[in-house]
Amino acid sequence: MKKHQRLDYRNKLILAPMVRVGTLPMRLLALEMGADIVYTEELIDLKLIKSIRRPNPALGTVDFVDPSDGTIIFRTCPLETSKVVLQMGTSDAARALAVGKLVQCDIAGLDINMGCPKEFSIKGGMGAALLAEPDKAAHILRTLCSQLDIPITCKIRILPDPMDTINLVQKLAATGIAAIGIHARTRDERPQHRPHPDVLRAVASAVDIPIIANGGSREMHTFEDLHKFQELCGADSVMVARAAQLNVSIFRREGVLPIDEVIDKYLRLCINYDNAPHNTKYCVQSILRELQETPRGKRFLQCQTLQQICEIWHLGDYCRRRQQELKDHGNAGRANVIL
Numbered sequence: 365m366k367k368h369q370r371l372d373y374r375n376k377l378i379l380a381p382m383v384r385v386g387t388l389p390m391r392l393l394a395l396e397m398g399a400d401i402v403y404t405e406e407l408i409d410l411k412l413i414k415s416i417r418r419p420n421p422a423l424g425t426v427d428f429v430d431p432s433d434g435t436i437i438f439r440t441c442p443l444e445t446s447k448v449v450l451q452m453g454t455s456d457a458a459r460a461l462a463v464g465k466l467v468q469c470d471i472a473g474l475d476i477n478m479g480c481p482k483e484f485s486i487k488g489g490m491g492a493a494l495l496a497e498p499d500k501a502a503h504i505l506r507t508l509c510s511q512l513d514i515p516i517t518c519k520i521r522i523l524p525d526p527m528d529t530i531n532l533v534q535k536l537a538a539t540g541i542a543a544i545g546i547h548a549r550t551r552d553e554r555p556q557h558r559p560h561p562d563v564l565r566a567v568a569s570a571v572d573i574p575i576i577a578n579g580g581s582r583e584m585h586t587f588e589d590l591h592k593f594q595e596l597c598g599a600d601s602v603m604v605a606r607a608a609q610l611n612v613s614i615f616r617r618e619g620v621l622p623i624d625e626v627i628d629k630y631l632r633l634c635i636n637y638d639n640a641p642h643n644t645k646y647c648v649q650s651i652l653r654e655l656q657e658t659p660r661g662k663r664f665l666q667c668q669t670l671q672q673i674c675e676i677w678h679l680g681d682y683c684r685r686r687q688q689e690l691k692d693h694g695n696a697g698r699a700n701v702i703l
């Protein structure tokens with residue numbers, strides 16, 4: 365039985381699922397900045413199903429670890445337990461259920477990815493492949509809703525025909541899901557294409573479950589823009605990906621922070637939670653963007669360790685102290701070098 369309240373998906377600012385970006389430090393920073401709910405990166409059922417749940421007392425985290433090589437597939441901590449939604453890639457109800465049972469004590473909600481257009485997903489019958497198989501998609505959701513204790517959601521893309529989209533959402537809503545995230549683009553549209561808020565508006569007026577609007581980052585530069593997009597879509601909540609990847613302080617009601625401040629906060633969390641250096645580097649890189657061309661940016665690109673990255677943002681001592689602390693605590697297992 366879960367101790368905290370069941371997650372409510374209305375009037376929420378949500379960090380979208382993003383592969384490599386949505387790991388623990390970024391989720392915690394998004395919450396600190398004002399996000400109400402944070403999604404993990406998409407995690408594939410086949411990987412999760414073989415993972416072992418391992419509390420990590422040194423870090424205060426719960427880790428789901430690949431027993432074959434010790435890779436951390438999912439790391440979470442009590443600070444986010446009531447707000448974190450794990451997004452799963454799956455094409456199979458039984459497998460999804462087994463994973464749900466394994467993780468449900470440590471998360472607030474479980475989301476099924478039904479929008480990813482990448483070849484890897486489609487070939488495996490996951491992501492946007494499920495949009496073409498609504499019966500299968502509904503079966504997966506119904507299985508999870510009826511047998512797990514946490515709210516279940518899915519994230520889809522719109523279909524080329526708005527009426528088909530409404531029919532699909534009505535079918536999925538009937539499975540018992542708590543909300544639905546909708547990326548306001550079709551499977552074949554790319555981020556540079558304009559989203560279709562009018563389609564979301566039509567869907568929102570046709571169903572009762574909360575609609576989470578996604579796909580508005582192109583026009584999101586300030587906190588106010590998040591609500592503008594939500595209103596434009598007539599949605600109950602708004603979910604942000606790329607605008608948050610660039611500067612996660614977009615969730616901050618008081619206004620966005622300079623990127624050096626964001627990087628400082630992000631790195632502190634990476635240090636505290638012993639985040640993998642390659643993941644840390646990827647996220648900092650996506651914040652820096654064209655600043656990678658500056659002398660400091662070029663120095664950053666040479667970095668091989670978390671320590672080296674931290675030196676650039678004057679967090680070298682902090683990193684050294686924490687890493688020593690973790691070593692003393694017997695948590696020195698992680699390879700600390702990129703590549």
Ligand code: FNR
Pocket residue numbers: 380381382383384385404405406451477478479480519547578579580581582603604605606607609
């Ligand atoms: C994504 N997106 C994505 N979607 C999803 O359902 N699961 C995922 O793991 C990912 N991974 C991912 C990584 C990165 C780096 C980006 C930029 C995007 C898609 C994302 O959640 C969202 O649907 C789109 O980016 C549109 O929203 P924005 O960017 O306009 O807010």
